[in-house]
Amino acid sequence: MNAETIHKTRPIVAIGDVHGMTDLLAEALAVAEAEGAFPVLLGDLVDKGPDSVGVLRMVVPRLAAGTMAIVRGNHDERLLKSLIKPDGKKTRVLVDLMAAADAEELAAQTSAVLSVAPYWISVPGHILVHGAFHPEMLTCPSRGQAADVPRKLKALSLYGETDGSLNEEGYPIRTYAWVSRIPEGLTVIVGHDTRQMHEPLVVHNGQGGRAVFLDTGAAKGGRLSTWTIPALA
Ligand SMILES: [Mn+2]
Numbered sequence: 001m002n003a004e005t006i007h008k009t010r011p012i013v014a015i016g017d018v019h020g021m022t023d024l025l026a027e028a029l030a031v032a033e034a035e036g037a038f039p040v041l042l043g044d045l046v047d048k049g050p051d052s053v054g055v056l057r058m059v060v061p062r063l064a065a066g067t068m069a070i071v072r073g074n075h076d077e078r079l080l081k082s083l084i085k086p087d088g089k090k091t092r093v094l095v096d097l098m099a100a101a102d103a104e105e106l107a108a109q110t111s112a113v114l115s116v117a118p119y120w121i122s123v124p125g126h127i128l129v130h131g132a133f134h135p136e137m138l139t140c141p142s143r144g145q146a147a148d149v150p151r152k153l154k155a156l157s158l159y160g161e162t163d164g165s166l167n168e169e170g171y172p173i174r175t176y177a178w179v180s181r182i183p184e185g186l187t188v189i190v191g192h193d194t195r196q197m198h199e200p201l202v203v204h205n206g207q208g209g210r211a212v213f214l215d216t217g218a219a220k221g222g223r224l225s226t227w228t229i230p231a232l233a
Pocket residue numbers: 044073074075130158191192193
C-alpha cells in the first residue's frame with residue numbers, strides 16, 4: 001500500500017530533513033508509532049550529521065517493507081547516483097557505507113528503494129515535496145518511471161526554486177515565488193531549506209494556500225520537526 005491509500009484510514013506524520021541524525025529520527029518514529037501514524041520523510045536522509053549509515057539502516061528496510069515512505073531530496077539523489085554510477089567522489093556517507101561489513105547488501109538495498117522513491121506525494125489537501133511546489137504536481141504522476149517526470153518538476157522537487165544567481169559562498173540563492181502559486185485549500189510541506197531553527201515556518205499566501213517549511217536544522221543543533229496530517233476517514 002502506498003501513502004495515498006494508507007492516508008484514507010491513518011494519519012500521516014511528515015518528518016523533516018534527517019541528515020544523519022539517527023537518534024532524532026528514532027524519537028520521531030516512536031511518536032508516529034504511538035499515534036498510529038504513517039511516517040513520510042521529506043528527504044535528505046544523509047550527509048551533514050554524524051550517522052548517515054545508521055539512518056539508512058533504520059529507513060531502508062521500512063521503505064522496502066512499505067511501513068514508511070520518502071520523497072527524494074537532493075542529498076538522496078546524489079547518494080543514489082553515486083551508488084548506481086560511481087564517479088570517484090568519495091562523500092562521507094559513501095566511505096562509511098563501503099566500510100560496513102554488509103556494504104554490498106546495504107548499498108544494493110539503498111539504491112533499490114531510492115530509485116523508486118517519488119519526487120512528491122500528493123494526498124487530498126496536501127503535497128509533500130523536498131524542495132518546492134509547482135501546480136503541475138497536482139496532476140502529473142510523480143512515481144513509477146522517474147523518466148516520466150518533467151525535468152522542471154524534478155529540479156524544483158530536489159533543489160527548490162532559484163533565480164540562477166549565486167551568493168558569496170557560490171551557492172544558488174533560493175527564491176519563494178512558488179509559495180504564491182499554492183491554490184486555495186492546499187498545504188505544501190517542504191524540507192530542504194532551514195527557514196527557522198526551532199519551529200516550522202508557516203507562510204500563508206493571499207489566496208488561501210500555505211507552505212510549511214519543516215526543516216528546522218536537525219543537523220545544525222536545531223530540531224527534527226514533524227507535521228501531522230489527519231486521516232481522511
Ligand atoms: Mn536538500
